[in-house]
Amino acid sequence: MPTGVALRDVREQLFEAAERILLRDGPSGLTSRAVTAEAGCAKGVLHRHFTDFDGFLADLVLDRIARLERQAAELRAAAGTGGVVANLAAALTELFGPVAVAIVALVTFRDELRARLRRTRPTGLPLLTEATAMVADYLAAERALGRISTAADPATLAPTLIGTAHLLFADRTATPPDAAAVHRMVAATLEGVLPR
Incomplete structure (x- = not known):
């Protein structure tokens, strides 16, 4: 059974978690494991919604551009x-x-x-x-x-x-x-x- 909290808007919660890590630890601290831990969800959640971690990061940047x-x-x-x-x-x-x-x-x-x-x-x-x-x-x-x-x-x-x-x-x-x-x-x- 998966652990963590229920995610309402998965993409937004993962983006917010990534932004918190960027602010706290900088780009070198940003890993898929760090993002899912910060969001309080299983690591597989990120990979169910994005092709890979760089795909996730690209979507994060495009969200900021939007x-x-x-x-x-x-x-x-x-x-x-x-x-x-x-x-x-x-x-x-x-x-x-x-x-x-x-x-x-x-x-x-x-x-x-x-x-x-x-x-x-x-x-x-x-x-x-x-x-x-x-x-x-x-x-x-x-x-x-x-x-x-x-x-x-x-x-x-x-x-x-x-x-x-x-x-x-x-x-x-x-x-x-x-x-x-x-x-x-x-x-x-x-x-x-x-x-x-």
Whole structure:
């Protein structure tokens, strides 16, 4: 007879368990045994729902990317309201929460996971690529509204903002940057394209 707790939504419970392990132990602590132990279920449960552990991890990353779509819609809807710097600083702070930073580390840590993700996402680093598109879309909308210079290049500014923000948040063991630091970084990056 299987041991452990009854699972309501197996995928979600396993994903949440994996995220807790990533936050606590980092990518090297993430194993199928650790995930099922954290979720309180038999090891076979994971393999009944996913082809293998890297398939599970790929689905975990894709789930995180799907969550980013909601944030992208909210940021796009914010175009024309509030301040451009404030909107981006808030979006980047939400984007680079501890779980997302751990997911990026996981993708860079596991070669087989990256290979799986390349099947549907052939370029860039998954999650960061989608985040870059989110910021570029927002900047293009603000440019169309005249809130940033018509000379602004969202395709260059977006990866600059994402890369710099990732560097600010990347150390999972350190205290995340405060709101003022993120605001300063965004303001400095956009300095040449914001109205005076």
